[in-house]
Amino acid sequence: MDTDSAKPHVAILASPGMGHIIPLFEFAHHLVTEHNIQVTFLVITTESTHAQNNYLKSSNSHPDLHVVDLPPADMSGLITDDMDIVTRISVLVEESVGPLRTVLSTLNVLKALIIDIFCTSMFDVCKDLSIPVYSFFTASTVLFMFSLYLPVLDQEVEGEFVDLPGPVNVPGCNPIRTQDLLGQVRNRKVNEYKWYLLHVRRLSMARGIFLNTWDDLEPVSLKALKHEPFFLNNSTPPVYPIGPLTKQIEPVVTEYDNRIIAWLDKQPKDSVLFVALGSGGTLTSEQFTELAWGLELSQQRFILSVRKPNDYSSSSFFSTGSESDDPKAYLPNGFVERTNGVGLIAASWAPQVAVLSHPSTGAFYCGWNLTVESLKHGVPIIGWPMYAEQRMNATMLSNEEGVAIKMPAVGDRGETLLVGREEIERVVRMVMEGEEGKRIRSRAKELEVSGRAALCCGGPSYETLARVTESWKHHG
Incomplete structure (x- = not known):
């Protein structure tokens, strides 16, 4: 591959799923446009989704950003429909990275390989090739801190974490309620837990770890990283908060996207609730019906x-962007007609960043990447935790940062609750009309300002990343 020898060259490998592909690809774009780095972006094509393929095709236009597809692996007999997300991703990665040793050795001198949390098998490959490996942790710092502490919990706690008499106390951090623990650690006997523990144990092998956050968003956790003896004395690699990195505003080119933006143009400022549940977000049929009724009753x-x-909350993770069903088939009878003019139905995939950056958008539902996108545009959040670490996120964003109102979707034992239409109506009205809504909107606007400042030259996120890229330029 032809390279400009004056520019340091790094490679990036993301595990499957839009929640990993998007932040790592935007990081790659940020490196080439803001820091004069050349990037080879390695794509695991095994079981890739339409959304992933379309996104990578439409987003890459920079001459210093090269996309290299890895050949798909034969997964016959290795993947089952009922396999949990982390197990499935981990098996996909393990089977797909076989050619990487050859690919990496043929690239011009690499200063680093940057991986996400589920690609930790690359530590062994890169050790043999003398390539430094950095990790990009795509979730919140709250989960990151818990993950660093998990090997200690695994040794010290005998039973299940969810049965502890009190919250989990990660040093220097706010206590984590047992009902907010992510699904991957709720049953220590299954493969899902074993895979997750394996990956987080390997974090200490990284040369450094990038976080998609900034000081004003998660001050408590980031302060603990800098000052708590546990993290200072426990071989924790250097941690680099470099956010908020989000998708660029996509050009609105299709008739479908134009229809959405044209509709928004007609709405008053801060008046529209954008309901999007993330790349892995689906609701059960019963819960989806209650959501539709709650929106209709709210009159917002x-x-x-x-x-x-779908009755499996993470079921859409590997099928994002492939649906072509008519939404009327699973919305309440007459819903589309009754909400005509007040609501707009966007089947499967909306131009998220364009919607979030529109002045009419007033509130939003969340996973971590969408949370960062939302706050980068000053949009307050309704937290509806469904899978992975979303429960931790929703509690932190509502209780600590004051930018969200949390749907009561989790019971005292961590069970998923059905949220009724009256409760949905109440929360939506609270965010869009009430004093609480004004307060969280004001806080979201503050974080919009600080997030943009963090990324500007001289800002903390920009300068943090600049120090790393300078080290690649001078030392490797």
Whole structure:
């Protein structure tokens, strides 16, 4: 591959799923445009989704950003439909990275390989090739801190973490309620837990770890990293908060996207609730019906980005962007007609960043990448935790940062609760009309300002990344 020898060259490998592909690809774009780095972006094509393929094709236009597809692996007999997300991703990665040793050795001198949390098998490969490995942790710092502490918990706690008499106390951090623990650690006997523990144990092998956050968003956790003896004395690699890195505003080119933006143009400022549940977000049929009724009863303007309901909350993770069903088939009878003019139905995939950056958008549902996108544009959040670490996120964003109101979707034992239409109506009205809504909107606008400042030359996120890229330029 032809390279400009004056520019340091790094490679980036993301595990499957839009929640990993998007932040790492935007990081790659940020490196080439802001820091004069050349990047080879390695793509695991095994079981890739339409959304992933379309995103990578439409987003890459920089001559210093090269996309290299890895050949798909034969997964016959290795993957089952009922396999949990972390197990499935881990097996996909393990089977797909076989050619990487050859690919990496043929690239011009690499200053680093940057991986996400589920690609830790690359530590062994890169050790043999003398390539430094950095990790990009795509979730919140709250989860990151818990993950660093998990090997200690694994040794010290005998039973299940969810049965502890009190919250989990990660040094220097706010206590984590047992009902907010992510699904991957709720049953220590299954493969899902074993895979997650394996990956987080390997974090200490990284040369450094990038976080998609900034000081004003998660001050408590980031302060603990800098000052708590546990993290200072426990071989924790250097940690680099470099956020908020989000998708650029996509050009609105399709008739479908134009229709959404044209509709938003007609709505008053801060008046539209954008309901999008993330790349892995689906609701059960019963819960989806209650959501639709709650939106209708609230009489608030909304854009509903819908996916076919499913009784497994993470089921859409590997099928994002592939649905072509008519939303009327699973919305309540007459819903589309009754909400015409007040609401807009966007089947499966909406131009998220364009919607979030529009002045009419007033509130948003969340996973971590969408949370960062939302706050970068000053949009307050309704937290509806469904899978992975979303429960931790929703509690932190509502209780600590004051930018969200949390749907009561989790019971005292961590069970998923059905949220009724009256409760949904109440929360939506609270955010869009009430004093609480004004307060969280004001806080979201503050974080919008500080997030943009963090990324500007001279800002903490920009300068943090600049120090790393300078070290690549001079030392490797």
